[in-house]
Amino acid sequence: MIIAKQMDIRSNIKDFFDKAYEGEDIVVPRKQGKNVVIISEDKYKSLNQNKHIEAYAGAIAKQYKESSSVVPMTDVKSDNLKKLKNIAELRENWNGNGAKPFSGSLIKKVRSLLEALPIQPEVFPTALQTIQLEFDNARHDHMEIEIDESDEADIFIVTYFGEETEETIHGDIKTISERVMKFYG
Amino acid sequence: MDNIFRIDEKLYRAVYPPEVMDMFWKRDGSVSSAAFADRNGLSVDRGDYRPESEVIEYMSERFTGHIVSLYVKNCNDVGAVVKYSPSKSNVYHSEIHGSATNKLLSKTQRRHLAIKAKIVC
Numbered sequence: 001m002i003i004a005k006q007m008d009i010r011s012n013i014k015d016f017f018d019k020a021y022e023g024e025d026i027v028v029p030r031k032q033g034k035n036v037v038i039i040s041e042d043k044y045k046s047l048n049q050n051k052h053i054e055a056y057a058g059a060i061a062k063q064y065k066e067s068s069s070v071v072p073m074t075d076v077k078s079d080n081l082k083k084l085k086n087i088a089e090l091r092e093n094w095n096g097n098g099a100k101p102f103s104g105s106l107i108k109k110v111r112s113l114l115e116a117l118p119i120q121p122e123v124f125p126t127a128l129q130t131i132q133l134e135f136d137n138a139r140h141d142h143m144e145i146e147i148d149e150s151d152e153a154d155i156f157i158v159t160y161f162g163e164e165t166e167e168t169i170h171g172d173i174k175t176i177s178e179r180v181m182k183f184y185g
Numbered sequence: 186m187d188n189i190f191r192i193d194e195k196l197y198r199a200v201y202p203p204e205v206m207d208m209f210w211k212r213d214g215s216v217s218s219a220a221f222a223d224r225n226g227l228s229v230d231r232g233d234y235r236p237e238s239e240v241i242e243y244m245s246e247r248f249t250g251h252i253v254s255l256y257v258k259n260c261n262d263v264g265a266v267v268k269y270s271p272s273k274s275n276v277y278h279s280e281i282h283g284s285a286t287n288k289l290l291s292k293t294q295r296r297h298l299a300i301k302a303k304i305v306c
Contacts, residue, residue: 128222154292
């Protein structure tokens with residue numbers, strides 16, 4: 001941390017900005033305690049991100065504390081189950097380009113998952129005969145979980161900063177629920 | 186029309202299925218990347234610099250539902266390939282492919298196009 005007078009900052013502003021960019025906190029004392037701190041944009045974003053994480057983790061913990069072991073049937077969940085029913089009713093060539101209908105076993109698997117998930121996604125069919133669950137957290141990260149009939153599920157995450165990760169995980173309810181909680185936690 | 190696409194040409198995608206029109210719409214009003222997954226290539230109508238009302242009218246003759254638009258640049262930005270593929274019933278038919286050798290768009294490409302897509306009607 002560097003403490004610098006306002007006058008020094010004014011005459012060497014580039015040097016101080018460079019130092020802040022490199023990670024230094026520049027504290028500028030002012031009259032009546034109206035001090036300011038110069039930090040880099042990266043540090044500012046990181047501080048904001050931590051604030052979001054803390055707020056969200058608190059909200060989730062509260063939600064858990066207040067809920068029983070059975071997850072309540074929220075409106076969102078109810079809408080998701082209705083949408084899944086619509087997906088189940090899609091017929092051959094439903095996308096106008098040869099997409100096939102969805103198997104009963106896939107629909108059943110996704111229904112079980114929706115019933116168990118503590119945080120509800122948005123649900124979409126794909127022309128690949130998979131069902132895509134989408135989550136967006138308070139940090140503005142985005143996660144897609146693509147479910148098919150296999151024992152695995154594909155996860156795709158794009159963070160607010162544009163960093164992407166793709167991986168394949170076990171497609172069981174416990175593993176997927178844990179990944180969802182990790183995404184929000 | 187030929188197989189040359191300039192970056193400012195618009196592409197129009199009909200979002201099926203018409204019987205459940207909000208199937209691919211997210212709660213925030215945007216379209217899901219799931220609408221851009223297709224092993225057969227993503228069917229679009231090229232704009233060919235026609236007025237948007239003309240494009241909508243032409244597409245509406247063949248289907249009922251929502252239409253989203255993209256620019257060729259949006260595809261180029263993520264390495265997706267636009268191919269002119271006219272059919273007997275649709276002289277504007279084109280396809281967006283993941284690459285020169287793979288028709289399926291990657292997850293990154295789908296997400297990018299979903300973000301860039303503008304809802305036309």
